[in-house]
Amino acid sequence: MPILMDTGAVYAIADRRDAWHERVDHFVRTTREELFVPVSVIPEACYLLHTHLSPKAELTFVSACASGEVKVKNLVHRDLVRVSEILAQYADAKLGFVDASVMALAERLDIERILTVDRRDFSLFRPEHCDAFELLP
Template sequence: MTIIVDTSAILALFDEAYAEHRQLAQIIAKADERLVVSPMVVAEADYMLYTRLGSRAAHDFASDVAGGAYDLAAWTSNHHAAALTILDRYSQDYVGITDASNVVIADRERTDRIMTLDQRHFRTLRPLWGFDSFVLLPYDS
């Protein structure tokens, strides 16, 4: 099974002050899930970890990605164009390119599972194929 991991989940995994930290850590610890991150999420998480928790947290996340804890999704101009289509479709909700990239990658991975704390956007966004809505972890687990 594949889970797309959003920036907010990464922040919560690194910061024990988040109420969802323990639930997310338990999902990760199960180790039977393939965790996929968008390059957009990697960049956004790097910045947010650095500014909120410091350089050590940002470096540790980069090491996790480099070490294979997360599969780094390929991203091409065609994927970016698909994400822009999602931005246009949900323009009234202002969905950013990072969230749209997660929808595109979920489509490519044929999964409806997204690890995120961003219920506002991901309860609105719809999968591009086969599912009526996303399963948001940890909330829907």
């Protein structure tokens, strides 16, 4: 069963000092499931990697995406329509575009598992295709 990765998980893998590093890194190294990074996660992850770690950390991630080592899933117009709906529906929760895009992509691809360190936003959201996301690790 495929798994979508959120920005926080991407960052946690790269930052050995991150509180989530060991759990996320272990999960990524041991899972047999396919992991995908939504294209919308890339700019946010790059910003965090560049500013909090180093330009080299950003380059390593971008190179992994470009080479196919990290599998990237693109958004389509339908996903953007759904992102807009999610942002409007959850306006009081102040969800951001990137989280909403991960949610919309998961719905379209019928993915129920999200690798994330963001428990609040992904627990709050009620997807159309399942009762709730399974949050990993």
